[in-house]
Structures are given as C-alpha cells and as structure tokens.
Amino acid sequence: MTMASPRVAGIPSAGTATPALAVRGLRKSFSGRTVLDGLDLSLAPGEFLALLGANGSGKSTALRCVVGLESPDAGEILVHGRPADTAPLRRRMAMIFQQIHLVHRRTALDNVCAGALGRLPLRRSLAPVLFPRELREEAMVCLDRVGMADRAAEPAGRLSGGQRQRVAIARALCQRAEIILADEPVSALDPAAAEQVVALLAGLAHDQGLAVAAVLHQPDLARRHADRVTGLLHGRATLDTPAATLTAADLATLYAPDRDAHAPATLYAPDRDHDHADQEPR
C-alpha cells in the first residue's frame, strides 16, 4: 500500500501558475488572543475553494483581513502576485456575507449597479439614482448570470433570502471582481436555496474563470461543488485536500471538541489510502 502524501496548505494546487490570491503567514490577535496563527491559503483562477472549520477557528477573520476589513498583525496577502494594499487591487476582490447587505427599498438592478460605485467617477457615485445606461445594461447581464434578470425591477426587500444572495453575487460581478470571497453565504438559506447558491458560485469559478472561496458549514455542499477544501484549526490551515476526497476522519479532526485550544495545530496528514468515509466524527 502506498501512502498518498497530503498537499501542504498554501501551495497552489495547479502547477506553478501565480494564484489569484495567496495568503502567507497571516497573523491576527484580538486583545492578546491569537486568532490567526500563521495562516496560509491559496486560490487559483477558475477554482472553487471551500473553507471549513469549527466555530471560532478564524475563517471570517481571515477573509476580513484579506479584503481589508481587519488589519492583520503580520503576513502577506497577494493578489495575482502583488501585495493587496492598494484600492485598485482590493477592488479585484468582492466579499459576500451571510447577512446580505442590500438596500431593501431599491430595486435588484440598482443594488447590482451599486457594485460599480468604486470605479465610477465621483459625481456618479454621489448620485446613484443616475446610474448610466451602460452600467444598467451591464448590471442586467450580471443579474442574468445569476438567474435573476426577471426580478430586476423588484425591490430587494421583496425577494427571498436565496434570491437576495444571488443579487449580492450579481453585485460582486458588476464590481468586476475576479476573486469572490463568501463568508457563510448559505447559512441562512433553506437546503434547496443553499444548493442553488453554492452551485452558482461553483459555476462562476468553473465556467467564468473566477477565483471563488466560500466559508461553508455544510461539508456535503463542499464535497459536491468545491474543487478543494482548506480546513482551519486554531487559526491555521491544517488540511488541504481535493473536495472529492474529503473524509469523515478529516471532518472529525477539524470539528473535534476543543480539548486543548492552545495546543499548536499541526498539518493533518490523513492516509488517503484508507477509506474513512464510514467513520463517525469523534
């Protein structure tokens, strides 16, 4: 029996091409408590990465650091190989949240147009009601890509949670983001809507070449739709594996009761030649 060697988190899985997003040695503490402990991540164009990990393992903090909503204490964040410390590079990333931030009284179309505010001339961004025709056309294309063109004129507040999340994704597309980071995008959705939204994110990666990473609390969705899974434990990436080979043992390790939260996390090296799929999490 040969031992399959696990790939080390942080090393791009596809050849040596520059990843769309690379995170190296990211550290963040709050009030002296370490939340990110040297996190490494990579995301290739056209890849859909699922981020898994127990509550408090640092997933949201990681994404918030990547898009500039938190300042990391140390580490590198590279977008297409360049430090993501300028507004134009940050605009190449869009974040989608569990709590969907849409203006409920504005139409779906207006909300999508708002994704372009960062690249509009100032006078346009101060008067969003005057979105130019070309932008409205582009926003319609984005709504069409998420299957919501027929609801363009509907106030966002009248849409279901799943529909609102699809509008939020269309807004990210209208931003012309190449990297989409989604923090628990389906946690508030029913199973059918969750499946649709995750399939949509996967499609943006696979059909349109975007780099997409999503924090998921549903390993089965990750298995079905993601290309790769990175697992966080105590602020480090301790698992990096093709989603299709994610095992029950992998999940047991990631979600094990926190016997010693201060123990250093080590790279988890599952023996891929064993079939752990029938084992229950510990």
Ligand SMILES: Nc1ncnc2c1ncn2[C@@H]1O[C@H](COP(=O)(O)OP(=O)(O)OP(=O)(O)O)[C@@H](O)[C@H]1O
């Ligand atoms: N602004 C903050 N101030 C203080 N502590 C924070 C802050 N943001 C996050 N934390 C703490 O950092 C830890 C990691 O939080 P984070 O939200 O990143 O975890 P998570 O893996 O996304 O968890 P969950 O799955 O529950 O969303 C938690 O203990 C949280 O309380």
